[in-house]
Amino acid sequence: MAEIIETATGTITKSEVDPVTLDLIENGLRNARYEMDEVLFRTALSPGIREQHDEFPLIGDSSGKMVVGQFGLSIPDFLDGFDDTIEEGDVLMTSDPYACGAAISHANDWLIVMPIYHEGRLVGWASMFGHMSDVGGKTPSSMPTDARTIYEEGVVVPPFKLYSKGKLNEDALRIILNQVRMPDWNRADLNGLVAACRTASRRVVEMCDRFGTATYLSALDALLRRNYDAMKILLQTVFEDGKTISFTDYICDDGVGFGPYELKLSLTRTGEKVHLDFTGSSPQAAGPINYYINENLTRMFFGIYMITVADPQILWNDGFYPLVDVTIPDGSYWKPKHPASLNGRNHGIGRVFDLFGGLLGQTNPALLNAAGFSSSPHFMYSGHYSSGERKGEWFQLYSIGFGGIPGRPLGDGPDGHSLWPSFVNIPCEYLESYYPLRIERWETVADTGGAGLHRGGNGVDVTYVFEEPGTIAIHDDRWLTYPWGVNGGAPGARGTKWIDRADGTKEVLPSKCHDVPVHTGDVLHFVTWGGGGWGDPLERDPALVGLEVERGLVTPDGARGYGVVVAVDGTVDTDATKTLRDQLRASRPAELPVFDMGPPIEELLANCEAETGLPAPQRPVWSAT
Numbered sequence: 001m002a003e004i005i006e007t008a009t010g011t012i013t014k015s016e017v018d019p020v021t022l023d024l025i026e027n028g029l030r031n032a033r034y035e036m037d038e039v040l041f042r043t044a045l046s047p048g049i050r051e052q053h054d055e056f057p058l059i060g061d062s063s064g065k066m067v068v069g070q071f072g073l074s075i076p077d078f079l080d081g082f083d084d085t086i087e088e089g090d091v092l093m094t095s096d097p098y099a100c101g102a103a104i105s106h107a108n109d110w111l112i113v114m115p116i117y118h119e120g121r122l123v124g125w126a127s128m129f130g131h132m133s134d135v136g137g138k139t140p141s142s143m144p145t146d147a148r149t150i151y152e153e154g155v156v157v158p159p160f161k162l163y164s165k166g167k168l169n170e171d172a173l174r175i176i177l178n179q180v181r182m183p184d185w186n187r188a189d190l191n192g193l194v195a196a197c198r199t200a201s202r203r204v205v206e207m208c209d210r211f212g213t214a215t216y217l218s219a220l221d222a223l224l225r226r227n228y229d230a231m232k233i234l235l236q237t238v239f240e241d242g243k244t245i246s247f248t249d250y251i252c253d254d255g256v257g258f259g260p261y262e263l264k265l266s267l268t269r270t271g272e273k274v275h276l277d278f279t280g281s282s283p284q285a286a287g288p289i290n291y292y293i294n295e296n297l298t299r300m301f302f303g304i305y306m307i308t309v310a311d312p313q314i315l316w317n318d319g320f321y322p323l324v325d326v327t328i329p330d331g332s333y334w335k336p337k338h339p340a341s342l343n344g345r346n347h348g349i350g351r352v353f354d355l356f357g358g359l360l361g362q363t364n365p366a367l368l369n370a371a372g373f374s375s376s377p378h379f380m381y382s383g384h385y386s387s388g389e390r391k392g393e394w395f396q397l398y399s400i401g402f403g404g405i406p407g408r409p410l411g412d413g414p415d416g417h418s419l420w421p422s423f424v425n426i427p428c429e430y431l432e433s434y435y436p437l438r439i440e441r442w443e444t445v446a447d448t449g450g451a452g453l454h455r456g457g458n459g460v461d462v463t464y465v466f467e468e469p470g471t472i473a474i475h476d477d478r479w480l481t482y483p484w485g486v487n488g489g490a491p492g493a494r495g496t497k498w499i500d501r502a503d504g505t506k507e508v509l510p511s512k513c514h515d516v517p518v519h520t521g522d523v524l525h526f527v528t529w530g531g532g533g534w535g536d537p538l539e540r541d542p543a544l545v546g547l548e549v550e551r552g553l554v555t556p557d558g559a560r561g562y563g564v565v566v567a568v569d570g571t572v573d574t575d576a577t578k579t580l581r582d583q584l585r586a587s588r589p590a591e592l593p594v595f596d597m598g599p600p601i602e603e604l605l606a607n608c609e610a611e612t613g614l615p616a617p618q619r620p621v622w623s624a625t
Contacts, residue, residue, distance in 0.1 A: 383470025452533025
């Protein structure tokens, strides 16, 4: 447990804050949070952070509760595992999920935590973590798909003072950077994280100077209380008292031959509080897909979904946490035992949103999203230039891809879009300028989005042509199970990956692989899954289906899934469409299913190799110990 050192004496008397002042402080914090992002983007070197924005900021109150921020990380959990004093000028760092109670979830995430002092008194915290493109280990980008322990995944930094009273611990930093393949990137990205937190600290101090420390701290309490009050009403409005609802989804495999992994989440409301329970989920994975999620982060994901859906203007924060109890079984997929490997937890992060959507949407199917937040696909490419003026120079690419976003009550899911609100693609021009590859194709794949009144977003085919020999790695999922549809909507298509070799052969790749050799002229097709459809596809406007056929988003054959007969140019045959829709309605049940998960798991496993070209994984089991 951290010991906080303060030089200020006396106590702060808190008071009510008028609405105008509260609004000014709230927006000041909101702006400071976005300023943190911009400081980092302008100073980082790795494309994962600089171009794709794989980072997550937070500003908290003096106890560490998040008042403004983005997804992920928990300062209270970090402080519980930090056994040292904390003083003004200190900057704390870690990359060890097991040493900070899962405040971060794999070793690639470098976490900075900084106390904010005003006139000798702790008034808050600034924190930020970013995904480092490499932290050493057995494979470039430090995400080996066959890792069994965290020790195979690169340098793991315990919580320590990177800066002590403002002085950099240069020896420790030198040792850390000696373990990684791209130390210049790591140093720049780390300096950006620190600079962003210092920016937040300055803004908080300015607000304390402007409004007074008592008013500032009182405003934080009011913002936290507002979320508590809003959530209390939401819970009682949405969930029936005493009733338990459950939902189950799957991660297809763990990279070492086991799967699918069952992810079960149950919710029970009792009075003002709800209980989230992961009991019934699969055991921890043998491979590196475990998602070590702590109770506070579970509360955070739950609150993101609830508050954003109900009132997106609210600046959501940690204030509602006392209303949510959480149970996560030890040794499960969600709480693996040390030293289980963690690098591929990106599939679990994506699946959390599908899981919450399937669970919470049961209370009101009209508010239910289909599946599509199914993973966060990763692609890595590295090697040495073989010729030219850069001969012998090391290149290394880490990038995040996107699948189809699910169909929603309000409309279609976007095609090939990130599940994270601030993530963006790495521009093709950037990739082709800085890496020995060419992007031959970056386009949506027609018919991969599930049919529905609102179509699921299509997956994408990103086609990489390699101009230098090297190795590639892939992290993805939804190659065995389907992104489910809802309210009569159809599931989205599964993802697939393959290489068209320069010698004319084709090689199907698993969704999780590393150290795959590629040669000049080889072509990788990185095809992601589509989002599930929402609502009855026979209710979709035929003219819209015709327009999507014309635009290449739906094929004429795919249009028949909507009961629409259409030519390649998008011309709809109205009479034939009416006849086909009448036939389809007559051949299906009168009541459409709320969830269409696709074929059952045993059928998927039985047909796996014939349908995907890949061997079926073995079902995971709990160990006897």
